[in-house]
Amino acid sequence: MRLNSRIISNVNVVTVKETRIDAAVAIQFKDEMRAITDEGPDRVVLDLSEVGFVDSSGLGAIVAMKKHFGTEKTFELAGLTHDVAKVFQLTRMDMIFTIHDSADPFTAQAAG
Amino acid sequence: MSGHNRTAVSKQPPKTRRIDGIATDLGTREFLCTIAEWLRREDVLNSTVATVELVLAEATNNIIEHAYTGNAGPGVFWAELSLLESDLEVALCDLGRAFPEGLLPSGDLPDLDVALEQLPEGGFGWFLIYSQTKSVHYTRETGQNTLLLSFELGTDQK
Numbered sequence: 001m002r003l004n005s006r007i008i009s010n011v012n013v014v015t016v017k018e019t020r021i022d023a024a025v026a027i028q029f030k031d032e033m034r035a036i037t038d039e040g041p042d043r044v045v046l047d048l049s050e051v052g053f054v055d056s057s058g059l060g061a062i063v064a065m066k067k068h069f070g071t072e073k074t075f076e077l078a079g080l081t082h083d084v085a086k087v088f089q090l091t092r093m094d095m096i097f098t099i100h101d102s103a104d105p106f107t108a109q110a111a112g
Numbered sequence: 113m114s115g116h117n118r119t120a121v122s123k124q125p126p127k128t129r130r131i132d133g134i135a136t137d138l139g140t141r142e143f144l145c146t147i148a149e150w151l152r153r154e155d156v157l158n159s160t161v162a163t164v165e166l167v168l169a170e171a172t173n174n175i176i177e178h179a180y181t182g183n184a185g186p187g188v189f190w191a192e193l194s195l196l197e198s199d200l201e202v203a204l205c206d207l208g209r210a211f212p213e214g215l216l217p218s219g220d221l222p223d224l225d226v227a228l229e230q231l232p233e234g235g236f237g238w239f240l241i242y243s244q245t246k247s248v249h250y251t252r253e254t255g256q257n258t259l260l261l262s263f264e265l266g267t268d269q270k
Contacts, residue, residue: 020141022137022140022141022169023137023140023169023173023176024137024138024140024141053162053165053166053169055166055169055170055173056170056173056234056236056237056240057173057234059236060232060233060234060236061233063231063232063233064233066228066231067228067229067231067233070228070229071228082159082162083159083162083166086162087166087240090239090240090243090244091221091236091239091240092221092224093224095224096224096231
């Protein structure tokens, strides 16, 4: 599981460099997310634009991260692809997370 | 449907395909990718392929977690797919433990109206299976579980 972290204007933008978050990588995803966000900004944006498939195990792992951060860090999602957005809508998890259309506004601030 | 190229004057026999899988997390991945590839080759809509892949992911995760839990080695499962005129039927079979009392689990969506630390991290699988299929039937016969799932092929674009 490859995660790419960029800290821009005090936001940790974590891009998932995989096409699937499923049962095969759910535990790894949680472990590496914890490691990559342990230090650093209190605002974490998870960029899912390269992920085309999330099953309920993957969804559970993303929920687990939100619980892990608790009230200490803000955890938001960005760039959900069509099929991934559908899983969030069906399970109503789209009501629980702040979801941005794209992570671009967070990364573009570097140029400005 | 008008504008459709497949003008089946005489009814075509359904296209069928059997795909085998090994009951591990990576085995499931390979199984799902093979199925998705076959469906795309048969011109099934992308949105339908995504639905089938999600439902079969949940159903095979269930086989690994429940039917084969505690087994010495990984079990096997397989899908028999039949592409009919407007439906896709999938018989998902395994040789593991039966469902308790021979009944399918309920598919209620977990309660999300709870405190942050109580948010559910699971329990979505059967909800996704029931909500994304036309019908679900379960049979148990001579040591074999068969989950018969049917999907509408759909006609929307993309």
